[in-house]
Amino acid sequence: xxxxxxxxxxxxxxxxxxxxxxxxxxxxxxxxxxxxxxxxxxxxxxxxxxxxxxxxxxxxxxxxxxxxxxxxxxxxxxxxxxxxxxxxxxxxxxxxxxxxxxxxxxxxxxxxxxxxxxxxxxxxxxxxxxxxxxxxxxxxxxxxxxxxxxxxxxxxxxxxxxxxxxxxxxxxxxxxxxxxxxxxxxxxxxxxxxxxxxxxxxxxxxxxxxxxxxxxxxxxxxxxxxxxxxxxxxxxxxxxxxxxxxxxxxxxxxxxxxxxxxxxxxxxxxxxxxxxxxxxxxxxxxxxxxxxxxxxxxxxxxxxxxxxxxxxxxxxxxxxxxxxxxxxxxxxxxxxxxxxxxxxxxxxxxxxxxxxxxxxxxxxxxxxxxxxxxxxxxxxxxxxxxxxxxxxxxxxxxxxxxxxxxxxxxxxxxxxxxxxxxxxxxxxxxxxxxxxxxxxxxxxxxxxxxxxxxxxxxxxxxxxxxxxxxxxxx
Amino acid sequence: xxxxxxxxxxxxxxxxxxxxxxxxxxxxxxxxxxxxxxxxxxxxxxxxxxxxxxxxxxxxxxxxxxxxxxxxxxxxxxxxxxxxxxxxxxxxxxxxxxxxxxxxxxxxxxxxxxxxxxxxxxxxxxxxxxxxxxxxxxxxxxxxxxxxxxxxxxxxxxxxxxxxxxxxxxxxxxxxxxxxxxxxxxxxxxxxxxxxxxxxxxxxxxxxxxxxxxxxxxxxxxxxxxxxxxxxxxxxxxxxxxxxxxxxxxxxxxxxxxxxxxxxxxxxxxxxxxxxxxxxxxxxxxxxxxxxxxxxxxxxxxxxxxxxxxxxxxxxxxxxxxxxxxxxxxxxxxxxxxxxxxxxxxxxxxxxxxxxxxxxxxxxxxxxxxxxxxxxxxxxxxxxxxxxxxxxxxxxxxxxxxxxxxxxxxxxxxxxxxxxxxxxxxxxxxxxxxxxxxxxxxxxxxxxxxxxxxxxxxxxxxxxxxxxxxxxxxxxxxxxxxxx
Numbered sequence: 001x002x003x004x005x006x007x008x009x010x011x012x013x014x015x016x017x018x019x020x021x022x023x024x025x026x027x028x029x030x031x032x033x034x035x036x037x038x039x040x041x042x043x044x045x046x047x048x049x050x051x052x053x054x055x056x057x058x059x060x061x062x063x064x065x066x067x068x069x070x071x072x073x074x075x076x077x078x079x080x081x082x083x084x085x086x087x088x089x090x091x092x093x094x095x096x097x098x099x100x101x102x103x104x105x106x107x108x109x110x111x112x113x114x115x116x117x118x119x120x121x122x123x124x125x126x127x128x129x130x131x132x133x134x135x136x137x138x139x140x141x142x143x144x145x146x147x148x149x150x151x152x153x154x155x156x157x158x159x160x161x162x163x164x165x166x167x168x169x170x171x172x173x174x175x176x177x178x179x180x181x182x183x184x185x186x187x188x189x190x191x192x193x194x195x196x197x198x199x200x201x202x203x204x205x206x207x208x209x210x211x212x213x214x215x216x217x218x219x220x221x222x223x224x225x226x227x228x229x230x231x232x233x234x235x236x237x238x239x240x241x242x243x244x245x246x247x248x249x250x251x252x253x254x255x256x257x258x259x260x261x262x263x264x265x266x267x268x269x270x271x272x273x274x275x276x277x278x279x280x281x282x283x284x285x286x287x288x289x290x291x292x293x294x295x296x297x298x299x300x301x302x303x304x305x306x307x308x309x310x311x312x313x314x315x316x317x318x319x320x321x322x323x324x325x326x327x328x329x330x331x332x333x334x335x336x337x338x339x340x341x342x343x344x345x346x347x348x349x350x351x352x353x354x355x356x357x358x359x360x361x362x363x364x365x366x367x368x369x370x371x372x373x374x375x376x377x378x379x380x381x382x383x384x385x386x387x388x389x390x391x392x393x394x395x396x397x398x399x400x401x402x403x404x405x406x407x408x409x410x411x412x413x414x415x416x417x418x419x420x421x422x423x424x425x426x427x428x429x430x431x432x433x434x435x436x437x438x439x440x441x442x443x444x445x446x447x448x449x450x451x452x453x454x455x456x457x458x459x460x461x462x463x464x465x466x467x468x469x470x471x472x473x474x
Numbered sequence: 475x476x477x478x479x480x481x482x483x484x485x486x487x488x489x490x491x492x493x494x495x496x497x498x499x500x501x502x503x504x505x506x507x508x509x510x511x512x513x514x515x516x517x518x519x520x521x522x523x524x525x526x527x528x529x530x531x532x533x534x535x536x537x538x539x540x541x542x543x544x545x546x547x548x549x550x551x552x553x554x555x556x557x558x559x560x561x562x563x564x565x566x567x568x569x570x571x572x573x574x575x576x577x578x579x580x581x582x583x584x585x586x587x588x589x590x591x592x593x594x595x596x597x598x599x600x601x602x603x604x605x606x607x608x609x610x611x612x613x614x615x616x617x618x619x620x621x622x623x624x625x626x627x628x629x630x631x632x633x634x635x636x637x638x639x640x641x642x643x644x645x646x647x648x649x650x651x652x653x654x655x656x657x658x659x660x661x662x663x664x665x666x667x668x669x670x671x672x673x674x675x676x677x678x679x680x681x682x683x684x685x686x687x688x689x690x691x692x693x694x695x696x697x698x699x700x701x702x703x704x705x706x707x708x709x710x711x712x713x714x715x716x717x718x719x720x721x722x723x724x725x726x727x728x729x730x731x732x733x734x735x736x737x738x739x740x741x742x743x744x745x746x747x748x749x750x751x752x753x754x755x756x757x758x759x760x761x762x763x764x765x766x767x768x769x770x771x772x773x774x775x776x777x778x779x780x781x782x783x784x785x786x787x788x789x790x791x792x793x794x795x796x797x798x799x800x801x802x803x804x805x806x807x808x809x810x811x812x813x814x815x816x817x818x819x820x821x822x823x824x825x826x827x828x829x830x831x832x833x834x835x836x837x838x839x840x841x842x843x844x845x846x847x848x849x850x851x852x853x854x855x856x857x858x859x860x861x862x863x864x865x866x867x868x869x870x871x872x873x874x875x876x877x878x879x880x881x882x883x884x885x886x887x888x889x890x891x892x893x894x895x896x897x898x899x900x901x902x903x904x905x906x907x908x909x910x911x912x913x914x915x916x917x918x919x920x921x922x923x924x925x926x927x928x929x930x931x932x933x934x935x936x937x938x939x940x941x942x943x944x945x946x947x948x949x950x951x952x953x954x955x956x957x958x
Binding site: 005006008009037038040041042043044045046047048049050051067070071072073074075076077079080081093095096097098099100101104105112115116117119120123135136137140141166167168169170171172383384387402403405407409410411455456457458459460 | 495548550563572582687
């Protein structure tokens with residue numbers, strides 16, 4: 001399917017399908033081209049491998065020095081913008097960088113890296129280790145950061161973990177998640193063998209504790225009689241990561257960014273895993289049931305679910321009555337685009353378009369399973385495509401990230417931030433109420449009536465879209 | 475490390491190698507921001523995708539506006555074989571899909587390190603598509619040189635060299651290069667020029683493009699921005715005013731030498747004295763007098779400074795941010811009777827060091843001017859010798875929270891508050907706004923009955939500091955309180 005804005009880049013057509021009018025693949029979905037190179041200059045929303053590794057997987061680890069090996073920008077931009085909270089804030093408050101300059105590019109940055117690790121460790125003796133993230137420049141000049149990390153580790157007596165996550169590797173943030181998983185697994189997991197009984201313990205894998213999501217569901221798992229050892233990687237300490245191999249079960253929330261580590265643990269330690277979704281009433285209930293079933297605790301699960309659902313239903317029904325029938329365009333990094341159609345259905349809403357920034361084939365198969373016929377499914381949207389979909393599909397709500405919020409606003413489309421949440425947390429049963437309330441606030445805000453009635457055209461513009469200064473886009 | 479010193483003030487440079495909480499980012503964002511000030515222009519960032527996505531996300535968080543920047547999406551292949559193909563494709567796609575009036579190609583660590591010859595690639599593109607006649611400029615913005623302001627400054631240099639048309643028809647205008655300021659600052663400068671009946675070309679003007687309105691139909695390109703015609707015509711202006719030395723200084727000398735446009739590089743017009751200097755220069759060049767409306771603003775500012783002095787005299791302040799904003803703020807805070815104790819910039823500039831020492835001597839300041847320094851270093855200073863408040867961008871909030879002192883938000887980025895991109899700190903009205911912010915930050919920490927502070931410590935403090943003027947009142951005051 002070719003959008004009007006893509007007539008000069010027809011290769012974009014294979015990234016679009018409409019459910020119900022395509023021939024399903026063996027996987028059961030529709031063939032959506034994904035996880036491939038972006039069309040240069042198409043105004044993609046994608047980020048880089050460094051962003052996926054430093055920003056998503058490594059960054060939430062709360063008690064390590066988050067050190068970027070590179071010029072200044074990478075560290076500045078990844079500093080404190082993503083609310084992957086913990087019960088302490090060292091990881092949000094501080095961003096460290098080797099701050100490479102021209103002379104380092106010419107003569108190499110290895111000595112600066114070594115000195116930086118030592119200085120940072122001296123400055124913050126309470127830190128439990130150092131995560132070093134590689135960037136484009138030192139990768140190109142051939143710095144051997146891994147070797148330096150080894151030397152530094154001996155000098156400071158704490159783990160120094162080197163991530164090969166230079167931005168130009170891969171096609172999106174997604175490779176950065178993979179690098180993050182693999183490196184943490186190889187360097188840390190299993191490096192300590194604790195005593196104790198871990199027979200009823202789990203890891204939550206692929207939750208980053210955005211706005212304290214974990215607080216909504218951790219007590220529920222505890223109520224089952226299951227202990228969470230390690231949260232990978234929201235509100236987690238490096239010591240907890242070291243012992244995550246002890247868990248009896250891995251419970252995977254974000255399949256895209258963290259199945260890697262569960263697979264590696266399965267291979268090496270035989271740890272089984274289950275895929276769950278920790279947002280929404282049905283999903284959260286299913287997650288508790290599946291976990292309980294593994295441990296033979298089904299009865300408790302039903303009690304917990306019943307009590308929690310009873311608590312939130314009056315509010316959910318209230319919001320449902322205000323939101324029923326609304327149409328949603330959801331565009332997320334990856335799995336939320338298939339996790340959330342169910343949540344929206346629980347509020348009486350329908351997804352009419354779904355897209356991801358870095359989803360792979362499995363993600364598109366899952367989207368396909370979770371949306372109705374006629375839904376537009378597409379990959380790696382760019383700015384003009386987003387505008388065209390908002391214009392032609394006229395959704396009542398757009399769920400996406402900060403960068404896209406203001407495009408939606410300028411077009412008069414209500415918006416909820418699905419990446420870092422407007423209020424939050426959105427996970428668990430209680431988070432579902434926050435999610436519903438934010439959607440209600442977005443859709444039913446009086447400001448939309450005001451702009452519909454009162455907004456005026458751009459002054460001095462005769463409305464001719466072909467005028468050079470307001471060149472026609474599609 | 476001490477760079478220079480007077481009996482009271484010093485310029486230092488950070489010794490620690492690892493940067494912790496930097497007060498600077500890298501160059502491409504500067505070129506992107508400046509390009510937003512040209513109507514209908516778009517930037518292609520030639521590098522990894524993050525190099526476009528991170529900066530535009532940052533601009534969006536500051537302005538709460540859409541910010542589009544294209545990327546050539548370089549990957550491993552490009553790292554090995556060069557990024558030429560990607561750039562050629564990106565140029566075509568951006569042109570065909572967006573129809574911009576101009577394209578800025580800015581570089582990154584990646585494209586600079588692999589050595590892509592950007593002018594040659596652009597040349598090849600223009601040969602392949604002779605019908606595409608829009609200007610395509612290239613700006614060097616490797617992240618490992620300078621700071622975010624370097625990218626802005628480099629863009630202005632390229633603008634001066636390649637977008638201006640030599641001309642001999644005086645246009646009766648002046649050029650104003652505001653530098654890295656907020657949309658609100660540009661609008662304030664425009665308002666002042668309007669009141670003075672001086673026609674001005676702004677190089678560049680993102681006052682509307684990054685602070686636009688809500689319109690019943692979203693225009694394809696945001697309204698506003700300096701047009702290419704205005705930029706071409708800027709060689710015919712009677713003078714150029716660069717209001718930041720480090721952002722626009724290089725362009726100013728090009729206008730001077732190449733186009734014979736007399737160029738004045740002035741301290742940023744923050745506070746009374748610097749605004750006086752700017753406006754009197756404008757009068758000198760244009761013959762247009764400062765009108766009554768501006769004179770009244772000036773008088774109101776002085777009046778407010780008088781009203782404020784019993785609250786703020788001798789209070790210690792730490793400032794951080796870009797060098798030219800700091801130069802303006804140092805003079806202004808000193809005018810107001812504050813003691814700028816630490817002044818931190820990430821820029822390493824001899825000119826700045828020299829200018830600051832002159833300022834310190836003239837104003838009798840006991841300031842430590844900290845070049846190429848990060849916010850963690852400032853935090854350590856503030857812990858060792860506390861200040862009453864901070865002035866700088868949002869990244870200083872961690873110090874403010876830890877030390878429980880107010881942060882007056884000025885500069886870029888301000889992401890944890892609403893609407894600061896609309897605030898002007900330039901001109902008399904901008905200074906008035908700063909006086910109010912400072913006094914209100916102070917009052918919000920006190921118990922106030924009617925208009926009187928009910929805080930015995932500070933009442934005592936006022937008695938002690940009054941007349942002494944040596945600025946040590948606060949320490950003495952707290953000692954007295956402890957003894958009592």
